[in-house]
């Protein structure tokens with residue numbers, strides 16, 4: 184008998200265990216015995232089974248589970264939401280200037296707080312021995328097709344093109360007026376996409392490489408098309424610092440766990456209430472089938488908080504990609520076990536939104552402890 188151990192990081196409930204025992208042998212086409220120990224599942228089989236195939240089969244079985252957002256923990260504080268929306272004040276003070284739908288220029292005190300947050304997060308990433316990088320804006324469309332992004336999230340993609348290199352097209356542009364709409368027929372096929380996340384740049388850089396356990400980090404702009412933009416909580420261009428882990432399963436999971444603890448403590452020091460929940464990505468169409476899988480394996484954890492107006496927003500996310508992205512990018516890990524990747528994303532505008540929603544637009548009147556935490 185060969186035993187395959189898969190760590191699921193989840194207290195499996197009775198019903199899922201029963202379904203796995205009953206259905207897994209059929210979906211893996213093999214006579215199996217299945218046992219559980221805490222967060223791990225043990226598959227005992229006559230022949231060697233592929234871990235990947237087993238995970239996909241487990242996905243199929245847990246697909247039937249409910250899609251409720253599971254609450255992992257909650258932290259309450261005595262800080263109430265401010266009575267007045269800080270956003271219009273920040274705009275009238277010229278600290279935030281809108282230049283397009285969902286995109287802003289930051290200056291003055293708001294920028295000061297932005298940079299203070301960056302200093303704190305960057306310091307944490309450096310303590311994790313991560314390699315700091317700077318990334319460009321565009322990513323090849325072909326890479327995001329290969330990584331599955333354009334299939335899973337087509338609704339969010341901002342494509343980048345240029346005018347067709349033709350004398351006729353270029354000459355026709357002489358008639359452009361300030362209110363003209365650019366005719367899509369004058370454009371070439373979009374071979375680039377505005378980066379939707381920070382970590383895709385890192386995957387591009389590591390494509391085809393072999394790595395030991397390692398971490399990378401960067402602050403970059405991310406771009407997302409939305410049907411509706413919302414002040415500081417839903418933007419077309421926003422800043423995110425990501426910390427990316429590549430390595431064996433434990434190394435990646437430990438990195439995600441440590442960053443979650445750090446972020447929780449940071450928010451406690453800021454005296455901001457929050458909830459830690461099991462989340463899922465906003466998949467489109469067929470890719471929605473991945474939602475239950477993501478939830479059952481707790482592949483995406485988010486910290487959410489309430490901001491001015493009562494909206495709840497995710498301010499940080501902790502994502503375990505398992506083997507999916509390193510396989511897409513042909514990255515090998517020097518490890519006895521399968522290679523994994525994971526990323527942590529801290530959304531700057533959203534964290535600032537949470538702070539301003541509790542303490543108001545006037546940073547001179549913020550509590551001393553808050554300023555100390557941010558080193559302002």
Ligand SMILES: [Zn+2]
Pocket residue numbers: 380381382383425502526527528
């Ligand atoms: Zn990422």
